[in-house]
Amino acid sequence: MEATFRQFKNKVESWPSWEECQTIVLAISGGVDSMVLLHLMIELVQLNEYKDRQLVVAHFNHRLRSPEIHDKEQTLVVETAKKHDLVYFVSKWESPSKSNIEANARQARYQFLADVLDASQGDCLMTAHHLDDAVETMFMRMVRGTSLKGLTGIRDNYQRVMKATNNGVTVTALMRPLINFRKADLYRYAKAHQIRYYEDESNQETEYLRNRIRQQYLPQIELENPQFYNNLFAMQQQLTSSYQAHYETYMKEEPILLAKLEAKRWALDVEKWRNLSYEFREVFLTIFFEERFIEVAGQYDKEAINHLLDQILNTENPNYRFNLAPGWVSRREYNYIFIEPEERKLPQLSDYRVDLSSNNKWFSLGNGLWIGLFNRAFVNNQMRKAVDDFLALDLSGFKRTPAFHIRHRQDGDLIELNSSKGSYHKKISRILIDDKIPSSLRDRIWLIVNDDNEVIWMIGHQSSSKYQPQKPENITHYLLVQKMY
Template sequence: MADQLHLTVKRCLERYRFFSLKQPLVVAVSTGVDSMTLLHVLGSLLSADQLVVAHVNHHLRAQSQQEEQFLRQQCQQMGVRLYVDQWENHPQHGIENAARQERYRFFAKVMHETKAAYLLTAHHENDLAETMLMKLLRTGDATATVGIREARPFANGQLLRPLLRVTKKSLVEYARVHQLKWYEDATNQEDMTLRNRVRHHYLPEWERENPRVVDHLLKFHDQLTELLTMKDDIVSQLMTRIVHNGQLDITSYQQQVPVIRHCLLYRWVNDQGMFALQEQRSHQIDQFLCNQQSPSSTMMISNDLQLIKNYQQAELKKVQNLPTKNQKVSDFMVKFDHWYTRPAGDQWGIFSHPQERTIAELWLTGGQLPLRVRTWRPTDRIRLKSGHHQAIRRVLINQKVPLNQRQQQLVVVDRFDQVLWLIGHKTTWLDRQQVRNQRYEKRYFCQK
């Protein structure tokens, strides 16, 4: 049994190439039988400089100080480094989840300080079965129901669980054979938490129906993991074709079947570190993206996150980074015979003589000067050759200007605030009018 446990842990480290690196690993130790057994096995496999112990004193039980002192003595005897976190600021509610967050925050800090590439925890086979039942009860989500995986990215390295296919019974037997000392957490016998209720009541009830229920849960875990891995591979291949520089190609997205679209949405949102997408929200976003009657629109998908659909592309942006309708991008007087550069890199100017890239010639009177540049407004219109007027908003829509760029469009206006030029898109139509005592000058509107 001892040899088998050593071999199990060693093979896990070999699978993830620990022995080829010259970095230490961090092992999380609570002083319970599981983690004390793992520490003992690692102590026989690794040298002292390869091993770092991390312990969180939760200050929730009277024996917490005793456990910490015991572990300090153990690490001193082994000659390994020990890092201890003192967690004393407890929330009034959700203490179990808060404790877990504190532990992993501390473990990540220790990995960073010691330049460790791996964090090892002592989760075992029974933990896996319990977690699967808990996730099934709480979420019904297939990805969550997989439960605990042997490895996952964590901090600046990986989190490994080498005991995931070892039973609790085997760990206790190993500890007794090697006369290891450990501490039992008295709260583990209480039914205050869901895990304890699953451990003491729900799972034993299932085992009375079928003693092999844990084996069946593990088999289900393996099959579900394989299916999810296959799904992830398919989605990864599609993402390279559908997402470019963080933007979603709407046409390619709409060509996918609904189940694939859901997977693509989930990956797209999470890859940008935005938030975990809920199923109901996913369906709402999918309908929004597939609505061909509204090719350019926006949708708030959280308090600070906006989904922007611009005809063929969609992107996610934080609200605070978006310009508001009343935000002034520019407001200045135009200097003739001078080139101005826009953020996109192109240039524009109004000249007294024709230039290589003249796009319009307008007759202006002295009374219309000075000309000014500002951001467009919802009431702005531009004069057409027919004498009618067209709203600037309609010009931008017709020319398929992306919604997130419309708010920053600039217009050139005269002294009377009449729009002469929607820069980069369209000029007004002004004929030279024969008015007595009125002097006209031709100006050349240019862009390059």
């Protein structure tokens, strides 16, 4: 058994998940990496202990180069699969994107691979990523800027969650058995075994950052230390272990730190986040963004984590918001921070008004909420118990019943209150702050106001001393509030 095959076999067998793999889907492009992978796997399943394993070939055309080249690659892959009596699937990218090409192409490719796994009932997926790929990817991410998770780079064996064309979710073991091989080793192996492959000519074009890193930057660094690739990959594996340890710790703490309110909304407990050390706050927020937020938002500004840290620690302004990412906001309301999609601007509520134009009649405030001014004789004990809220009034000093209307708060609103020193006026805005009413709810609170624009009642919160009965027998009217549905 030659050294390359032995190293490959040992790598595959080192993964416990390999024991569960009966049907293995191979992502084969037609390049040297994937054609060597295909050759090695064909050799492996010919061994007696693995003759029950089935290989499935999956080829995806990204349509980013000339049709002639893609046709040649596909023909090579299909002919090789037929030669060895392998099941194969081919597909193409129907609508190649004009921007963010690498990420979108990867997404389209893995969607196709998820379809193949479903169709073939595959147990695991293998790709031909090698050591050069791993180092180039990590280096490229460092140049562009990345997170702790981004520095973990290309993992050699893990459970991958993929979405198929029908939006079904596929979970599979993703294996990269060539991850410890240099690309030069694969060229030598292909030559020694006369393996046909096609070279991607776009790999020579220096307009792509990855190609500049591969052809210009990394060779210079490798001259300083020939072990640079192995050293960087070893560091990458240490970072992967470190991230995994932090992730497992975070998962234990997540139910205490935040709650998922619905599909696209979370509430962070400010006090619980403050109790963490600075280091854990930053690491846990990073993990939240990488493992939770990015799944629904697609991206986020790296500065968003710093803004959120400030929002957690801010003791002077417990109610404010900022843009977290395109279409997303972080909204602090006292002891909680809500991370949610940015809502469209709501209509101005301060101009909305309902006049209580007659007594003993219900008026709708919308959303099933009703209010009315009723004569005392009209209201019995059972009725008072049945409603959600009420306010007793003494209007005996008026020849005509004062006119009341309902509206939302306006700048300068005051309410008359009593104290041991006599009556005084207090701003509605101050009451809302003192009662810690979230800013998002303040403009939605209903106020009962008389024709002099004096606030009589903040429904559900505070009532004025004006019209307040001194004795039960002085009650002449009731304001009743009822949630009908």
